[in-house]
Amino acid sequence: MNDSLKGKTALVTGGTKGIGKAIADKLSNAGATVIISARTKPEESSSGHYFIGADLAKAESADLILSEIKAKYGKLDIIVNNAGSHLSPGGGYSILTDQDWDNEIQLNLMSAVRINKALLPLILENKTGVIINISMNPAIQPIWDMTMAYSAAKAALNAYSKALASELGSKGIRVNTVSPGLVKTPQMELAMEEMSKTLEITVEEATQSIMEKLGGVPLGRPANPEEVGDLVRFLVSEEASYITGAVYQIDGGSLSVV
Incomplete structure (x- = not known):
């Protein structure tokens, strides 16, 4: 898939490390011009991606990103809403405060909603484009004592993504969701x-205990960020031109529901 994205301009939020960095690198390797955003500048200045500093949990960040992209590039073809994090404490409903709920919703749902609303007019000018929203498996299989508020925010992101795909399909814009596990x-x-x-155990034992908490991972290991990046790279390419409104699990088989 070398040069499959040549001439495309892509934004990856939360693109400085982990899954976001892997996605940004994969899109760049496929020929895209990649813009990344995060609260802090990446340590590696040699990535070649254009960086925009922004806290996506804050409403004004979307307009800041839009103005900078318009000024520097004047176009946009791809949005990958990767910014997100599990912020709230575990322990179930009685532990969670209103602020915990709001924090999860602002970062894991509203950041994508605001970015898409601000930047979609730029993509619509092309009459073609792709949005990928990064969810997580707890959206479908929540763990009550670990991910209650986070799961609710990501489940809302899944529903929003499906609705957005239905609205934008006739306008040439595809919207899909990628849902990693561990x-x-x-x-x-x-x-x-x-x-x-x-717990005074090895790192390997700690990892195994988390996999068991998730119900087991048939492939026996966590994913590498690059494997998530490969899936996103495919979904934003022309090879996936008839795919929209879908949720793709990439979890080594851990999700126990169909």
Whole structure:
């Protein structure tokens, strides 16, 4: 798929590390001009991606990103809404405050809603384009004592993505959702190290315990971020020109529902 995205301009939010960085690199390798956004500038300045500093949990960030893209590039073909994070504490409904719920919704749902609303007019000028919203498996299989508010926000993102795909299909814009399971990001590795120290077990045992908490992973390991990036690269390409309104699980088979 070399040069399959040549001439395309893509925005990847949360594109400085983990899944977002892998997606940005894969799109760039396929020939796209890639813009990344995050709260802090990436440590690696050699990525070649154009960086826009923005906190996507804040409403004004979408207009800031739009104005900078219009000024520098004047066009946009692809949006990958990857910015998101599990922010709230575990423990179930009684632990979660109104602020916890709002934090999850602002970052994991409204960041994508606002980016799409601000930037879609730029994409619509082309009469073709692609939006990928990055969800997570807990949207479909929540864990009550770990991901209640996060799962609710991501489930809302899934529903929003389906509705947006229905609205934009006739205008030449495709919208799909990619839903990873457990992914070996730097954030996950740090969490596993902390868990291993707390429980006095190995990192491998900590990782295995999380996989078991998720109901098991038939392939026996977390995903690499690059594997998620490969799926996104395919979905934004012309090879996926008849795919819209779909949710793609990439979880090693861990999701236990059909």
